[in-house]
Amino acid sequence: xxxxxxxxxxxxxxxxxxxxxxxxxxxxxxxxxxxxxxxxxxxxxxxxxxxxxxxxxxxxxxxxxxxxxxxxxxxxxxxxxxxxxxxxxxxxxxxxxxxxxxxxxxxxxxxxxxxxxxxxxxxxxxxxxxxxxxxxxxxxxxx
Numbered sequence: 001x002x003x004x005x006x007x008x009x010x011x012x013x014x015x016x017x018x019x020x021x022x023x024x025x026x027x028x029x030x031x032x033x034x035x036x037x038x039x040x041x042x043x044x045x046x047x048x049x050x051x052x053x054x055x056x057x058x059x060x061x062x063x064x065x066x067x068x069x070x071x072x073x074x075x076x077x078x079x080x081x082x083x084x085x086x087x088x089x090x091x092x093x094x095x096x097x098x099x100x101x102x103x104x105x106x107x108x109x110x111x112x113x114x115x116x117x118x119x120x121x122x123x124x125x126x127x128x129x130x131x132x133x134x135x136x137x138x139x140x141x142x143x
């Protein structure tokens with residue numbers, strides 16, 4: 001029998017892919033979370049602030065809504081160390097700005113459009129994630 005978490009991952013992936021397609025077809029733009037948020041932070045997207053704010057609210061509300069509808073427990077293996085969480089957030093934000101995009105923009109939308117830049121960025125951030133787990137979990141033991 002298939003483990004339920006695999007099915008939830010499959011369904012979640014399908015929903016993210018569908019959302020990326022709807023966003024591209026509806027707005028003519030790539031659904032990259034870092035670009036949406038970055039446009040609000042740096043002021044370049046203030047003319048579309050309502051769309052961007054609704055996107056961010058949806059990012060936050062959708063997982064909670066899914067947990068509520070499906071009636072499952074929201075388990076996570078996240079660390080309770082706030083300094084690790086802060087450092088991780090800063091590193092992810094820095095990496096997304098350095099790569100001119102994030103996992104949703106490059107990974108989901110870039111690869112689906114056969115973008116060489118998206119494919120290359122996805123390869124590099126997967127490599128960086130693997131190295132980070134090796135370093136921070138297995139060598140330093142902080143996560």
